[in-house]
Amino acid sequence: xxxxxxxxxxxxxxxxxxxxxxxxxxxxxxxxxxxxxxxxxxxxxxxxxxxxxxxxxxxxxxxxxxxxxxxxxxxxxxxxxxxxxxxxxxxxxxxxxxxxxxxxxxxxxxxxxxxxxxxxxxxxxxxxxxxxxxxxxxxxxxxxxxxxxxxxxxxxxxxxxxxxxxxxxxxxxxxxxxxxxxxxxxxxxxxxxxxxxxxxxxxxxxxxxxxxxxxxxxxxxxxxxxxxxxxxxxxxxxxxxxxxxxxxxxxxxxxxxxxxxxxxxxxxxxxxxxxxxxxxxxxxxxxxxxxxxxxxxxxxxxxxxxxxxxxxxxxxxxxxxxxxxxxxxxxxxxxxxxxxxxxxxxxxxxxxxxxxxxxxxxxxxxxxxxxxxxxxxxxxxxxxxxxxxxxxxxxxxxxxxxxxxxxxxxxx
Ligand code: NIG
Ligand code: FE
Numbered sequence: 001x002x003x004x005x006x007x008x009x010x011x012x013x014x015x016x017x018x019x020x021x022x023x024x025x026x027x028x029x030x031x032x033x034x035x036x037x038x039x040x041x042x043x044x045x046x047x048x049x050x051x052x053x054x055x056x057x058x059x060x061x062x063x064x065x066x067x068x069x070x071x072x073x074x075x076x077x078x079x080x081x082x083x084x085x086x087x088x089x090x091x092x093x094x095x096x097x098x099x100x101x102x103x104x105x106x107x108x109x110x111x112x113x114x115x116x117x118x119x120x121x122x123x124x125x126x127x128x129x130x131x132x133x134x135x136x137x138x139x140x141x142x143x144x145x146x147x148x149x150x151x152x153x154x155x156x157x158x159x160x161x162x163x164x165x166x167x168x169x170x171x172x173x174x175x176x177x178x179x180x181x182x183x184x185x186x187x188x189x190x191x192x193x194x195x196x197x198x199x200x201x202x203x204x205x206x207x208x209x210x211x212x213x214x215x216x217x218x219x220x221x222x223x224x225x226x227x228x229x230x231x232x233x234x235x236x237x238x239x240x241x242x243x244x245x246x247x248x249x250x251x252x253x254x255x256x257x258x259x260x261x262x263x264x265x266x267x268x269x270x271x272x273x274x275x276x277x278x279x280x281x282x283x284x285x286x287x288x289x290x291x292x293x294x295x296x297x298x299x300x301x302x303x304x305x306x307x308x309x310x311x312x313x314x315x316x317x318x319x320x321x322x323x324x325x326x327x328x329x330x331x332x333x334x335x336x337x338x339x340x341x342x343x344x345x346x347x348x349x350x351x352x353x354x355x356x357x358x359x360x361x362x363x364x365x366x367x368x369x370x371x372x373x374x375x376x377x378x379x380x381x382x383x384x385x386x387x388x389x390x391x392x393x394x395x396x397x398x399x400x401x402x403x404x405x406x407x408x409x410x411x412x
Contacts, residue, residue: 003040003408004059005070005382011036011048012071012389013356015371021289021361022353024314030349032389038070040378043407048372063403063410067385069392071352073142073404074333074381075359075370078246078270078291080147080180080324081136082129082163084116087325100300100327101224101252110150110184113325117150117160126163130171132323136331137173139399142379142406144173145246145320145363147218149180154203157181161213172406174377176363178246179208182219182226182234197230201237209241215364216267217243221250221257228260235264246291246362250274252302262286268318268362272305273297280313289362290315292354293322294339300327307344318358319351338396348393378408 151157189196217238292305323331360370
């Protein structure tokens with residue numbers, strides 16, 4: 001099955017040779033091709049070029065993209081879309097003056113979602129989560145990382161990871177699963193951290209590995225959650241099962257977690273609302289991708305990741321949605337890209353690089369996703385007619401996507 005897209009006003013993120021990520025000043029460069037064609041065979045990009053060189057033989061399907069922009073679909077490397085119920089009461093509590101920390105201390109927050117998840121059946125969790133997955137696909141996300149972390153019991157964590165596996169089997173979107181047993185301490189382990197960490201390492205991990213339910217391991221490194229020493233134990237244990245880490249760190253405070261993550265060769269460090277010069281130098285020349293989550297900053301009114309400072313220091317940066325019921329009840333990557341431009345002063349070129357190629361890197365799939373490169377997956381966004389791609393972040397409240405292609409098929 002061949003699909004040919006013709007008359008593309010501008011084809012974005014065209015990379016002749018596959019590169020794994022872009023860093024520092026490279027992030028300002030978004031290679032594009034004007035008046036282009038793109039040829040897809042089954043689920044793979046097989047050719048592209050300018051319209052003068054467009055293949056003359058008929059494809060099985062031809063899409064005319066006159067006036068429209070085509071780009072790789074969003075690669076959302078950090079989400080928690082498997083959850084039960086919402087937390088809109090906490091949202092209103094915050095408006096009335098409570099902080100995220102105060103809400104968590106009252107039994108709200110992560111423990112609130114964990115309670116609901118443990119009460120729900122696997123089918124119920126699946127049915128609620130699939131709606132969010134479909135929603136983000138239509139918003140242009142073609143690959144996504146999904147975490148567990150609202151179970152916090154052996155059964156609950158396994159249930160979440162099985163739901164993620166089932167979603168991956170039933171939907172075309174590429175899904176990477178991350179085990180986040182170390183998301184918070186269940187109430188009964190508040191004073192017995194070793195007890196819960198022992199369960200994570202000696203009960204949850206072996207079962208998850210035996211069922212091959214996770215690709216990565218995560219932990220929430222923060223005061224009141226997991227200390228640096230504790231996340232090091234988690235990262236070490238993950239490595240024994242071949243799970244590289246992707247760590248929640250520097251969301252509210254700096255407790256030197258980034259240094260430990262780099263030491264353990266984490267694939268990514270995520271949140272980074274607070275970043276010091278030492279953190280930047282630790283990340284320099286590492287293989288760890290910093291990931292910013294601007295919807296979380298927006299929603300709970302905390303600082304934005306200092307993207308300018310980090311990129312200007314030569315670091316790469318990825319953007320993700322953090323879709324979750326507590327700090328970012330939105331998986332809209334178009335909003336993420338716009339907010340990165342508006343609030344973090346990233347240029348549209350930098351933000352698109354961060355939400356495609358670097359996002360793919362942050363979930364270990366940049367060899368197959370994140371750019372228009374021969375041999376990569378045909379995961380694409382076809383926009384409505386636009387003046388230029390600047391309009392994508394500029395018109396931040398509009399849905400400018402006309403069609404989404406995942407694995408070579410237009411989804412609806
Ligand atoms: O990425 N910070 C830790 N975890 C989530 C929030 C979880 C929740 O509030 O349910 C986050 O922001
Ligand atoms: Fe998160």
